Amino acid sequence: ALLSLLPGGQSMERSAVTEVGNIALGGFLDGWANYLGKAIDMSPPRYFEADGAAVLPDGALAGDGVFLFESRLDATTTDLDFSIYMLPDSGPFRDLIVGKTAPAAAAGGEAAGGTASTAVPYESLSTFSSLAKKGSANAADNIAMMTGLETSVDVSRLRFVPLADVPAEVGTEPHAGTVFELQGELSGYLAILFQESSAAAVADAMLPMEPDEPLGDMAQNALCELGNVMTSGFIDGWANVLGTTITHSPPEFVHDIGASTISPLVAKLSERQDYGFVIDTAIRTEGIEARCDVYALPDERELARALDHLSDS
Template sequence: MEVDIQSLETVNQLASEGAQRATAMLAQMTGIQADVEVTKISLTDRADIGEELTGHELVGIDFDLEGGLVGDTTLVFEAACTGPIVEALPGDGAGDGMIESSVEEIGNIMMSGFIDGWADFLGTTIEHSPPRYVEATGADVLPAAEDPAEQVFVFKNHIEWPGEDLSFYIYMLPASDRLTELMSDLGTGGDAIPVDKLSVFNDMTREGTRKAARNVTEMTGIETRAEVTQISFAPVEDVPKQVDNRPCVGTAVEFSGTPSGYLMVLFDEESATAVAEALMPMEPDGEGFTDMHESAIEEMGNIMTSGFIDGWANVLQTSIDHTPPRVVHDMGRAIIDPLAAQVGQHQEHAFIIESRMQTEDLEFGCEIHALPDDAELRQALAELDVERSEETEPDVERIFE
């Protein structure tokens, strides 16, 4: 089954408009004017969905979809949201015993707003089940995965409540076969992307991330593992929003070949300091993040980038080169914004290849974000030999040249 860029853009827009309708319904009921911050489609392992919810106390309103669209959709509220939302309902509000039913009512009306646009566009009927109320921590608020290793498409809307440090989300997990049929029907036949090869490319990214994590472990002694990999599709202007807006240190490179694009290795400041000092043969000379720290991060970024990209080149049987790494130290979105602007000069939507690494040894966070040229990514996928998907061993001589 193949999908094209236009169909991806169409369903992404439908999800965005659905979230806008849902938040409009919330505003009508409560007066709360929430903003849809990010809408994206991601291909990822089912077990990795909701990873960004880790550690949060949450309330979920879960629905089954049937008819023109089949699958699960969950509205996810931070637990701290429910009280203010219920209190904002007209009338006398709800007592403690009525919070659950009130939140279910809000979720039911928001869900109707979310799916109405899909049904209208598809010219069909989409039914949803009665709401199911769930209280849980982290990703447990989402429906249990039948096959955690299965790669699935997920639509995620991140919605923020201005003036409050609170967020809520809409996750839609459509049945994969029905979604790919739908996108195939919506497509024009041009710019086609084989879905099975996109899954293989995601596997390549996962293996590249594992190699990058092993490089961190071998060079620093910090036991590091790959946590999440996914390929997302979003409007170019939303690309910087994929990154937490916190201070980051890392490297940025431009890579050329098939595909070409940009790649960033980003550490949070504390992790960057720990990794850099683990590489240093002596104590840093000076306070704060010194030139010695920057040099160490540049070295680490070069090794991680080379191993990550070489895995692609070996499987794709192509040549992919990259510029020397440039050390970046800024807020996460400020780092990615100019690179997204470069990509946006010739395309309105972008694929974002994302992976994360973690360690149990210390507070550590590292993310890899790649922004490939979509036309060249399509070419690479068209030429991809699926049987070579395991051949991701990097060229050691090239890495250390």
């Protein structure tokens, strides 16, 4: 989209893209430097083209993952999407982040009368990512047992986003799915949302006969049962890793504009925290592939405490 806005031939286009990248990344790093109180330099930009994971440097996928910061450019005539892939050296980056956040966390605890920090420990991010993958594997096993179909649930990425941005993440397209309240040492909410067409396809595959309506009562019951076994799989995996007990409420079926399905949960949690987790997943069964998003919205203090306990044990 950006190239179509620029005059000149291919050489001019590449030069312009390189300069835009230079300006965008320079501003990004300046913001980090100002916040951290450190100097951050960068090499001159280099233009290249690649698809998928090939955009990442060699060896980038060998570890637990990469930090991805996504931004959006608004132009006069079109919208421009771009991503900034940040791949810092783990040790120095950790020292910078921990050194900056530790005083703030301590001050926050003192201001709150000594209550626990809401910050999820940096060292525990990879643990939480493994929780998502473990929960997904359990969910796939549960779906296979229920339907008799070979099933996989793949986690493509784990996102840590401001709660206020979660409804916009879901978007304005119609969605259907289930929401649950989590109870136990890790409380909060979990929502499993399909785009409307995917929800109808999944329900149709689960039912012994074609439903009268694509998302009528029969389909709703099927999706509630699917959400039930998926959620049980997710939280059982989390509970096993964390060494604790987590239960969930009966499923509540939702079918509405995407943002409207998640806004009530965000409103409840935003009274006591600012961030939530989004697990991007894809369900694959024999003869059908459907995409869903799992919105895990745990209580931040309880999650931080559980992960701290796990790292100490």
